[in-house]
């Protein structure tokens with residue numbers, strides 16, 4: 163389903179469903195202008211849709227991006243030369259839908275309408291119609307035999323150098339499978355697992371079998387839980403007992419870790435540079451009834467003295483591709499070296515704000531060692547008396563442990579359970 167059905171336009175040709183038209187516009191922005199889906203969804207035809215159409219457009223655009231390699235492979239042998247980006251995106255959308263159970267009539271008509279509505283592409287409507295009609299018959303069987311889409315070279319190469327080609331292929335399988343819905347509960351994880359029919363993971367997160375409308379699930383309105391990937395929930399747990407401690411959550415928005423720390427009894431200061439994202443923390447705290455002081459500001463200018471600090475530093479976010487398949491296609495690694503410099507500066511500033519003997523959790527949702535293991539190695543080299551605290555949580559699996567004492571979490575771990583986000587975590591101890 164792609165939102166409302168097709169309507170007739172004034173010239174008598176069918177008008178494509180608003181959701182499909184918006185999905186193609188989103189693809190154009192990600193693949194043509196290098197914008198992230200989250201940015202593209204702020205404006206354009208997408209912003210004018212109603213909630214159901216927006217959900218449909220987002221599902222379609224995300225589906226195409228998650229399967230971009232498969233769509234292009236299906237189309238390669240059917241096109242003599244590459245058509246303009248708009249036509250390619252309409253074909254990709256049609257291919258994705260036809261090969262994953264979309265109703266042929268509606269999909270083909272809508273795609274042809276999109277091409278016919280544009281003066282510059284009108285002449286290609288016959289070609290698009292012919293390709294998609296053929297695909298509606300032979301596509302699904304061929305699609306099922308295709309390998310998981312490969313990551314673009316800018317990311318595949320450094321990941322293969324770090325973790326090996328076999329591991330990267332396994333990550334690509336995990337990216338193609340998408341992510342389950344994980345939640346963190348403020349308390350009584352076992353009770354909520356029963357009420358929600360969820361799996362209680364060894365780390366204490368809950369994993370839901372069905373992905374529906376999150377806000378309609380029991381416990382959402384009363385703020386008993388919040389959405390948080392199981393890997394993203396590990397750093398705050400690794401800070402250990404924080405009851406009564408002053409804890410600075412240094413890059414806090416939208417607040418998943420702030421809420422964990424507050425629920426664990428810490429006196430939390432949640433700091434973030436972005437006023438817009440900070441509003442989400444305030445909203446989340448209101449819903450869950452948890453308490454934290456919120457401060458909008460630059461982490462590098464933060465002042466004060468804390469028992470513990472959680473630094474979830476801005477990073478390439480390459481560990482979240484399962485949920486954000488636009489990321490490797492919108493960007494080609496731009497800005498990562500600046501982020502690496504910022505992460506190191508943030509670690510050093512955080513150490514200055516820690517009381518003697520205090521603990522710093524450093525984490526990033528990145529798969530790149532430069533934003534994880536190397537940061538810790540370099541911080542240890544810059545600060546002679548700094549140590550990495552041994553991690554003792556019973557749920558840590560041996561293969562997650564990295565040489566310098568941190569945890570390397572990857573999307574291909576827990577394949578039988580549905581994977582996890584890529585993350586890096588280490589707990590550093592400032593000398594007494």
Ligand SMILES: C[S@@+](CC[C@H](N)C(=O)[O-])C[C@H]1O[C@@H](n2cnc3c(N)ncnc32)[C@H](O)[C@@H]1O
Pocket residue numbers: 412413414415416417418419420433434435436439459460461462474475476477527
């Ligand atoms: C990985 S996200 C944090 C996710 C958050 N810890 C959570 O669990 O919900 C990184 C955050 O760093 C913030 N940020 C980026 N540069 C910053 C800076 N110089 N000072 C403070 N926050 C910054 C961004 O606005 C973003 O919200």
